[in-house]
Amino acid sequence: MFIWSIPRPVLKFFITGSISHWYQYIWLSAQYWWVGNILAAYWYIPFIMIFFVLSPIFIKQIQLPIKIQVSLFLILLCISTLIHRPLDNFPHLHSVIYFMPVYMLGIICSIKREQVFKFLVGKGFVLGIAVVLMSMAQILLYDHYGNFHRNLLLSYDGIDMMLLQKILMCFFLLSVLQKFEHKDLPFLKYIASASFAIYFIHPWVLYFFEYLSDFGHLNIFIGQLGFVVATPVVLAISLVMAATFKKAFPNKSPFIVGW
Numbered sequence: 001m002f003i004w005s006i007p008r009p010v011l012k013f014f015i016t017g018s019i020s021h022w023y024q025y026i027w028l029s030a031q032y033w034w035v036g037n038i039l040a041a042y043w044y045i046p047f048i049m050i051f052f053v054l055s056p057i058f059i060k061q062i063q064l065p066i067k068i069q070v071s072l073f074l075i076l077l078c079i080s081t082l083i084h085r086p087l088d089n090f091p092h093l094h095s096v097i098y099f100m101p102v103y104m105l106g107i108i109c110s111i112k113r114e115q116v117f118k119f120l121v122g123k124g125f126v127l128g129i130a131v132v133l134m135s136m137a138q139i140l141l142y143d144h145y146g147n148f149h150r151n152l153l154l155s156y157d158g159i160d161m162m163l164l165q166k167i168l169m170c171f172f173l174l175s176v177l178q179k180f181e182h183k184d185l186p187f188l189k190y191i192a193s194a195s196f197a198i199y200f201i202h203p204w205v206l207y208f209f210e211y212l213s214d215f216g217h218l219n220i221f222i223g224q225l226g227f228v229v230a231t232p233v234v235l236a237i238s239l240v241m242a243a244t245f246k247k248a249f250p251n252k253s254p255f256i257v258g259w
Helices: 022-035 042-053 055-063 066-083 090-109 112-121 124-142 160-182 187-192 195-214 223-246
Strands: none
Touching: 042 055, 066 090, 066 112, 066 160, 090 112, 090 160, 112 160, 124 160, 160 187, 187 195, 195 223
16 A cells, blocks of 8 residues: 555654643644654754754765775665664654765765766666565565664664665666756756655645545555556645745745745
């Protein structure tokens, strides 16, 4: 199932017991905003702020010889495949450790952009097959689809094959999209400009369809066909909502939806 694999927003109360005073609601809200758990997808904001604080480290990375950069990336990638993504994307330091090799890989590919694109020429089919095989291997070995999540940082629960598969998928998409690098595609540019807003809005669209299914027995988004249908539908609705916010609040929309 596609839509139903998206967890609903669950508010984990920091205040134990019942709330008896009005000011406890303010304190509770402040804690949720601090960790980014008050809204789905907003966990990303405090998470990426940590990366901004760590920017001097990544600047040092850029200055290192490429062989050392690749070696550091591989070491950190091995660590990430063992620790898995944190449950509910919290705590953020766990997320930082998990995503750091991906961030570093992006830096390396940006620096060596021409070499990477040259290497990817004609390898789209092979990379596409590799992505499919990696997905099949995950199902066969772990009987599990979707992201690998874990609460405890220092425990072993298999290799996070989803992380490896998604890195392969990134290179597969690069090999395909580089063919359109010099073409002017206004609609794709428009989607790209709104991508941040789409990211923040799309979970709520998914939650809406989930509740619609619960109360109206609407099951059009189940299975592989559901994924094919859901992707353009959710993208279109999210884009329309983002554009509506932008038009209604031209000066405030970046603070509301990030666009």
